[in-house]
Amino acid sequence: MILLTGASGQIATAVITTLLRQLPSNQIAAFVRNPAKATKLQAQGLDLRIGSYDDRDSLDRAMQGIDTVLLISGTEEGKRVQQHQNVIDAAKKAGVKRIAYTSRNLRNPATLANTLMHEHFQTEEAIKASGLMYTIFRNALYMDAIPQFIGGAHSFERGIVLPAGDGRVAFALRSEQGEAMANALVQLHNESQIYALTGSQTWSFADVAQSLSELTGKTIAYTPIEGSAFAANLKQRGLDDQVIQRILGFMTDIKLGQEDQVSASLETLLGRKPSGLKAGLSSIFAEALQANEH
Structure with missing residues (x-):
């Protein structure tokens, strides 16, 4: 039985x-905070388990009968390490055999901005x-995040x-990373595993601009600027300082090469090459590209 946290x-x-x-759907359990957001999961036949990373009793209940937990990273800055620890402790207490985690693939954690x-x-x-057996998925940046970075259409x-x-990034589609994770979770291993789930090559934002130019039939330029000027632009657009610093950090x-790493793990787990940049952008921007044609 596999339990996914953050399942909605x-x-x-x-x-x-x-x-x-x-x-079978009865071998998959979904841990969710808000059952109203999990009606689709329930309709699919998944076993809903309600609670939160902060509620240790709900985590203890959720772990009953579970063999493998996929801990999907929380989003509450400053709190999530303790929240993740709560999940780990509950899994160990319940005799879960393996814990998996959605981490990040970065070249040198010691020098991160x-x-x-x-x-x-x-x-x-x-x-x-x-001491639990583990599977760690070190994910590349989602290609799906490119619209947020570049200002969408x-x-x-x-x-x-x-x-x-x-700087170059081994972008990969979220859907393909999820598919690869699922494939790894159903494989039976007697040892711990770490997978770097990256695209099969790296791309710069100049490459993003070139691919979008080809897809739209327009000349789209990439202009690198200094971080201070970029931050000032975001400030003018009304973003708060914390958000600006996070975007600037990415x-x-x-720029410093933290995302410039390629691994074969995603291709191996998918059984095919991951989507390239142009194909991925065509999917991500499908509606905007269709509108662009008219």
């Missing part, structure tokens, strides 16, 4: 889609210290302006 979220949805092709990422590696250490007209320099790490 996007990455969990991608994992569940593939699990349901390989397992985006300090929020440290919480992933603290969680990895907590999992290893638990507005970039078709104004171009892409970011402080990422010539961009700085890209």
